[in-house]
Structures are given as C-alpha cells and as structure tokens.
Amino acid sequence: MNSITEPTNAEQMNTATDMTSTTNMTSTTIDAAESMQTRSAQQYAENQLLQALVDGLWVEGFFDGTDGEWLALEQAQSLLGSLPRDLSERWLLTEQPQSRLWRWQHDEGHALVMLMQPGITQAWEKVPGSQVFHQQSSGEPSWCALAPRQLMLEIFKGQNVPSEETLEAGELGLGEQVFLEALRVSEEQTALSVDHRVDTRRLLERSSAEFFTIMEQWASLLDRPYHPTAKAKQGLSNDEYHAYMAEFAQPIALRWVAIPRGQMTTGAGVDDSDMGPAAWMADATTQGALKAALEQQGLADSHIAIPVHPWQHQHALPKWLDEAFKAGQCVTLEVESSPWLATSSLRSMAPMDSSAHFLKLPMAIHSLGASRYLPAVKMLNGDLSASLLHQAREKDERLAESLYLCDEGKWWAFMPQEATLFDEAPRHLSAMVRSYPEQLLTDSTYRLIPMAALGTPLPEGGHHFFDDWLAHRGLEASFETVTGLFAELCQCFFELNLRMFRLGMLAEVHGQNAVLVWKDGQCDGLLLRDHDSLRITVPRLEEHGMQDPCYCIKPGHSNTLYHDDPEALLFWMQTLAIQVNLRAIIDTVAGHYAIPVTTLWATMAQVIDSQIEQIPFSAEDRQLLRSQLLEAEDWPYKLLIAPIIERAGGPGSMPFGTGRTTNPFQRVAATTPMATPSVTPQATADAVDTATA
Incomplete structure (x- = not known):
C-alpha cells in the first residue's frame, strides 16, 4: 500500500x-x-x-x-x-x-x-x-x-x-x-461517571481538607486525558465501580490482615518501635479493636496489622496468597476501619477528617494496561528518590521554598522468606501511609489542587477552578485575566521542574502526581507524590554533589528511571508534563472560556523561554533546552495504543513505546498571529443557565 x-x-x-x-x-x-x-x-x-x-x-x-x-x-x-x-x-x-x-x-x-x-x-x-x-x-x-x-x-x-x-x-x-x-x-x-455530578459549588468556602477531597473527585472523572482506555478499571463490577471510584464519594470500610514481623519489609520511616499503620491512620477505637483481635489470635508479639482494600481482600488475596492464609502466616482480623474515601488514583485513600495521613493500597484491578499492585521494590525506590528530592531542596533556595513533598517512607509489605522483591504474589499485600505536609490541609489559606482537575472538563459544563480563582481576586473572566492565570500556573510549574532538571532529576509530573499548592489566590508551589517514578541522570547528579541512589531494577527488564544524559531526561517533560498535563489544562481552559488554544500554547512557550533565561543554567544547558523544547521540528511521543496490543495483558507497569510527533511550539509559531479579543465570556454560560434551571 x-x-x-x-x-x-x-x-x-x-x-x-x-x-x-x-x-x-x-x-x-x-x-x-x-x-x-x-x-x-x-x-x-x-x-x-x-x-x-x-x-x-x-x-x-x-x-x-x-x-x-x-x-x-x-x-x-x-x-x-x-x-x-x-x-x-x-x-x-x-x-x-x-x-x-x-x-x-x-x-x-x-x-x-x-x-x-x-x-x-x-x-x-x-x-x-x-x-x-x-x-x-x-x-x-x-x-x-x-x-x-x-x-x-x-x-x-x-x-x-x-x-x-x-x-x-x-x-x-x-x-x-x-x-x-x-x-x-x-x-x-x-x-x-458522566451520569454522576461532583458537587463543585462554593469550593473556596470549604475547609482545605474538604476542598482537596472534592478536587480529587473532579480529577477522577477523566482519569488520564487522551488515553482511550483510561477509565477502564477492569475487575470492577458496575456496583463495585460505584462503590470504589472517587467521583461517587462513597465511604469505604477497610479490612485488616495480620502479617508476620519476620516476613515483612518496611520503609525508611519505620523504626524498631513500629506499631504498624494503625498508629498513623486508625482512631483509638480501631486501635483498641486491632489490639484485642491480635491478642485473641495469639499474634500480638509476632504480627503487625495492615489495612487491606475490601475489593482486594475479596478478590485478590484468595487468588494470590491463599496458601499463606491457609498456613496461618497471614490472618484476617475481624476488624473494619472507620470509612475512607477513594482519590483519583483509586488505590490511594483519603481520610474523612482533616488528618494529613492518607493511604496507598494494592488493588489487582487492571488499568492503563497494568495491574495496580503495590510492590515493595517500588516503595524501596521511592525512599531512595525521596532522599534525592530532599537533597535537591537543600541545593536550591527556590526548591526549598516551593517544592513540597509527601512523606512516603512509612510502608509495610509482606515478604515471605523464600520470596524475592520481584515475585508477583507478595506485592498484593502491602500498605503505605502517605503523609501530606500538615499545614497544607489545616491552614485555611492553602488549597491543594491535583493538576488533573484543572485539565478535566465537567460533563455538564459551567465550571472551572479558574472561575473561583478569578472571583477570589475580584476579577471578571476575560481573555487577559484567564491568560494571566494560566501564565502564573506555567511560571510556577516550569520554574520548579526546570530547577530540578538542572540538578539532574525530573519527577513524573502528569496531572495526577503533580499537585498545585495555591495560597490565598497565588501559586505557592508544587506538591509531589509517588516518588518511586523520579527520573535521573547520574553524571548531572554527581556534578551537584549527589550520588547514584542505586535503584533496584529487575535484571533484563526495561528501565525508565536512569537516563544517560539530560537530553534523554527531557522526554518526561515533553510527554507527561506538557503533552498530557499542561495540554489537558489548555484544552479545558480554552473550551470553557472560548479562548484560542494557540494563545495559551504561545503563553506557555514564553514562560519556558523566560525561565530558561532566569534560572542559572550553563550556556550548554540553555542551548539544549531551547533547541529541544522550542526549536526542534518534532518531539518524542509516548505511545499508548500499540503497546497495550503488543503486550497482550500480563504483569508490569503501564506499557508504552516511543514515537515522534509535532513540536507544539513550532506549530503555533507557524500560524498567523490572531487578533486579541477584548472580552471573552464563558462559552457555556447560556447553556448552563438552561441546564441548571
């Protein structure tokens, strides 16, 4: 042909x-x-x-x-x-x-x-x-x-x-x-999900913790943008989908399982006095019930109780760890926690109060071409990455001020004596307590905004967080004010990510992992979570006094954490940061306010160019960044469909390949400049008035 x-x-x-x-x-x-x-x-x-x-x-x-x-x-x-x-x-x-x-x-x-x-x-x-x-x-x-x-x-x-x-x-x-x-x-x-409505009214009148919960529900409506199978959570019945997806805000009572202390791997934040996850995320009543249940089973000294998602307890543990339960190594405790809420990542759970301690649990559903288990090796690598991120904050004043990190060092994973870090079964029984900086959830001037929520249109239309942001500042929605907010967001986002790049690292800042820290109407910084996906180039780390973290990589398997040079590291900024995260925000904002997408892309290019100049890069780095980001004829692209077909199921992380596509900044630069409209009212205002009448 x-x-x-x-x-x-x-x-x-x-x-x-x-x-x-x-x-x-x-x-x-x-x-x-x-x-x-x-x-x-x-x-x-x-x-x-x-x-x-x-x-x-x-x-x-x-x-x-x-x-x-x-x-x-x-x-x-x-x-x-x-x-x-x-x-x-x-x-x-x-x-x-x-x-x-x-x-x-x-x-x-x-x-x-x-x-x-x-x-x-x-x-x-x-x-x-x-x-x-x-x-x-x-x-x-x-x-x-x-x-x-x-x-x-x-x-x-x-x-x-x-x-x-x-x-x-x-x-x-x-x-x-x-x-x-x-x-x-x-x-x-x-x-x-489309048939459901997330309640986004009066967002800034809510507490910081409640606001964050609602924004996670909003982000869940689309999941990953531009991926045709992103919403598929294979393994969930329709009733389970309603019960466990974030947008439906259904309380979830967790189960508990006792695992042997001698057959367990723990995180960097767990010490010898460890009382398990309950010390961080269970109330006094639940802690008392767990203590009694362990004593009744004669396990108080030999085992630790960890929470388990009810779906995982019903469907995955009998399949993967039936022998461990039959042998009495692992024991189900007849205790249920106070209800929790799912977040946009499904297997991450939010407390229903203002606690800063969240949970991440394995769920053996199939999503984005991968099973959503929680292996110890990923959390071990996450501890190593967290150490690098803290070092980066020490080496850059702006990162110290505006890069916030979740504490993900408190984790527990079942690890039988004969098992390895790469075995399938143990990764289905583990738990992480993810602690957010407490001030961000208790200080009423802060708001945590998963960037995915900014790139997710509500099916019924009529609302975007920029509406609340503008109202907080006493501004009307116009071409200039909306473009100005987007420029501020880009300035915060790219300054921090480019400063990390200068040191030899890039986080996986797609819309779900990257959380905008908003303080009293201003972009205050970025909060990072899921540290196990930090990408690095070791020579650049060493130039800045840091060392190879020695990530644990399965022999013979592809590695996406190590990169030979900064140019290879840029792949993740071009794909996940720009082609997925920022692009989704552009499309959603442009649609909501009827603003040309070309204007927002041009605004992003201007911000990137300005940050390349202002951040203390070497001349070589400035040339590399301008060449690869702004001047190159084409860009890399993260393939989504073909890799799923090629893998044909099976274990592993989300399958992907690499292709080439257009450079969006070059495409926009080649268009004839457009006239700037004076005022652009919300595109769906009339329709929304009718819909909500």
Whole structure:
C-alpha cells in the first residue's frame, strides 16, 4: 500500500491560522451542557472515547502505509451530501475552513470516512464532535456511524489482522482482544461517571481538607486525558465501580490482615518501635479493636496489622496468597476501619477528617494496561528518590521554598522468606501511609489542587477552578485575566521542574502526581507524590554533589528511571508534563472560556523561554533546552495504543513505546498571529443557565 498523501505543510498551516479551541477535548467542553441535555451519558462517553481513539491512532501511525486519500473540497462536499440527513447534519454544523475529509477504502466496497483538521500536538486530529463513518458502496449503498469498538474492528479488518470470518466469530489475536475489551469497559464505566455530578459549588468556602477531597473527585472523572482506555478499571463490577471510584464519594470500610514481623519489609520511616499503620491512620477505637483481635489470635508479639482494600481482600488475596492464609502466616482480623474515601488514583485513600495521613493500597484491578499492585521494590525506590528530592531542596533556595513533598517512607509489605522483591504474589499485600505536609490541609489559606482537575472538563459544563480563582481576586473572566492565570500556573510549574532538571532529576509530573499548592489566590508551589517514578541522570547528579541512589531494577527488564544524559531526561517533560498535563489544562481552559488554544500554547512557550533565561543554567544547558523544547521540528511521543496490543495483558507497569510527533511550539509559531479579543465570556454560560434551571 502507498503511504498517506498529506497536504503540504504550507496548506496545513494556512488552514490552521484560525485554530481556536477545537482540539481533542473541546467536544467535551464548549457544548458540554447542551449536549448533556440532548444525548445520553452513553453517547457522551462514546464521543469522548472516539476522539481520544482516533487521535491516538493517527499520532501512533496506525494509518501509515494505507492508501487513504485526502478528498478535494468538491469531492468532500459531494460525499457528505450523500449522507442521510440525520447523519450529515452535525458535520455540516461543524464545518471549518481548515478541516479536510479523509477516506480509506480498506476493503472492496468498504471505506472509513472521517473529518480531520491540522493539530498542534500532532499533525492531524479528528474534528471534535464529528463522527467516523463506515461507507459501504457495494450492493445497497449505506452509511454507518461507528462507535469506538466498531472502529477498531474495521481497522483490524483493514489491516488484515484477522480475516472477516474470524472477526465475525470473535477470533482475534490476544492483544487485539485485550484492547477491545479495555475499550468496552472504558466506554461503559465512563458513562457511569458522566451520569454522576461532583458537587463543585462554593469550593473556596470549604475547609482545605474538604476542598482537596472534592478536587480529587473532579480529577477522577477523566482519569488520564487522551488515553482511550483510561477509565477502564477492569475487575470492577458496575456496583463495585460505584462503590470504589472517587467521583461517587462513597465511604469505604477497610479490612485488616495480620502479617508476620519476620516476613515483612518496611520503609525508611519505620523504626524498631513500629506499631504498624494503625498508629498513623486508625482512631483509638480501631486501635483498641486491632489490639484485642491480635491478642485473641495469639499474634500480638509476632504480627503487625495492615489495612487491606475490601475489593482486594475479596478478590485478590484468595487468588494470590491463599496458601499463606491457609498456613496461618497471614490472618484476617475481624476488624473494619472507620470509612475512607477513594482519590483519583483509586488505590490511594483519603481520610474523612482533616488528618494529613492518607493511604496507598494494592488493588489487582487492571488499568492503563497494568495491574495496580503495590510492590515493595517500588516503595524501596521511592525512599531512595525521596532522599534525592530532599537533597535537591537543600541545593536550591527556590526548591526549598516551593517544592513540597509527601512523606512516603512509612510502608509495610509482606515478604515471605523464600520470596524475592520481584515475585508477583507478595506485592498484593502491602500498605503505605502517605503523609501530606500538615499545614497544607489545616491552614485555611492553602488549597491543594491535583493538576488533573484543572485539565478535566465537567460533563455538564459551567465550571472551572479558574472561575473561583478569578472571583477570589475580584476579577471578571476575560481573555487577559484567564491568560494571566494560566501564565502564573506555567511560571510556577516550569520554574520548579526546570530547577530540578538542572540538578539532574525530573519527577513524573502528569496531572495526577503533580499537585498545585495555591495560597490565598497565588501559586505557592508544587506538591509531589509517588516518588518511586523520579527520573535521573547520574553524571548531572554527581556534578551537584549527589550520588547514584542505586535503584533496584529487575535484571533484563526495561528501565525508565536512569537516563544517560539530560537530553534523554527531557522526554518526561515533553510527554507527561506538557503533552498530557499542561495540554489537558489548555484544552479545558480554552473550551470553557472560548479562548484560542494557540494563545495559551504561545503563553506557555514564553514562560519556558523566560525561565530558561532566569534560572542559572550553563550556556550548554540553555542551548539544549531551547533547541529541544522550542526549536526542534518534532518531539518524542509516548505511545499508548500499540503497546497495550503488543503486550497482550500480563504483569508490569503501564506499557508504552516511543514515537515522534509535532513540536507544539513550532506549530503555533507557524500560524498567523490572531487578533486579541477584548472580552471573552464563558462559552457555556447560556447553556448552563438552561441546564441548571
């Protein structure tokens, strides 16, 4: 087959001149309130997933090597005109000068048809709100709008993964089956979340701890942006999904299991006087009940009690550790904790009071292509990373002032004498007490904001935290004020991350791990959690008086913690920090306030350029950063779909690969500067008034 014949760069960028907030997530923001009145949650979920799926397929090159064709305007109008009226109506309403119709006849008499437009983070993306059609020209001509799973089946057919007969019989390869099942679950569970409303009213009137809990619920609604299977929590029934996902705010009573002191590994924050997690996260009543239960079983001196998620106790422990329980090594205690609440990461639990002590527990559900267990080796590496982060704060005054760290050194993991750190079974029975800086949850001037919440549009529209932020400052929403808030956020985010980069390290600052510390209307700093994913380059650490932490890496397995040079380290800033975290915030803010996405991307570029100049980098580092971040023709991209299909299930962290895509700053720089609107009212205001009437 021939490669895709694309319009020239000049054609792309000329048509992209008027790019506004019509990027991946806009279909879930600008017309969200109106769409929720006229479409079901299931339809909304399908649209959300279809956008992420099509864009992911394009940027990962699934259509490379096909004989797809870009239709001339006359051909496109003719083809669209043949659509049944009820299918063509939405396309006609979303006509835009830069859009192009792409058609791939993948089988005789069968074609896929989709409306595409130039993108910023990738060359081409689906026009938000448009559908993808299957066109049958043989026999009785027909059109059919495809749901995400149907689209993947057509693609597999077109790529001759299975034959048509095996497709109909459901006989796909294991990897294809794994991905299709994840799509199915993601669609079903996304609809459950969309059908629920997180109460985001009067946010700044709530206590700091309650505010944080609500923002975690908000962040959970989308999970990881741009990932078509992100919401799939495989292993949870619909009832369990309602009971254990953060957005539903259902209290969760934890179970307790006693594990032998002699068959346990503990964290850097656990000493010889250790009384276990209960000393940090259980009230006096629960502590008394645990003590009595241990004494009754004759285990008071030999065992320690650790909390277990009720789903894990019911489903995973009988599968993975049945022999340990039958042998009496591990013993279930008939004690339940006071209720806890799930956070956006599902296996991390928040207390229902203002305590600074949270929990992280293993859950053997399958999410993002990986099982969510909690292995001791990860927590050991997290202790090593925490030590480096504390050293970084000592070596940089701004980091000392504004980089906040969770204490993740208090952890306990079952480790039988014959087991290794890399065995599967023990990693299903462990617990971490994650302690937040207490002042951030008790001082009413502070607010903790998971950055994922800023990049998650509410399905019903009508609210973004920037609304609360502006109101706190007594400002009206306008082009200038909203852009100003985004610039402040970027300034805080990039200053701290680039200062860490200068020292030879980068945290995994996607929207779930990076928490904005907001103090009385100002960006005060960043709070980091999940320290086990700190990426480093040892030569640069040594230049600044730090040493190789000697991470524990499984022999023969890929390593994502060590990098040979700073250029390789930048991969994580370009992908997780910008292409996922900040991009989602741009798309959501642009959609909510009807501000051009190009403006926000240009604002980010200006902030990065300014920080490169202001931070005391060497001349070589400044050149590297400008070259790789601002001037390079293309960027690395973290593949999402193909790695899930290739792994075809199994243990391990989230599977990923590396590809190449556009440099968003170069794409924006190539567009013609746009006129600055004077005042831009909230795009969904009228629809929201109707929706909430």
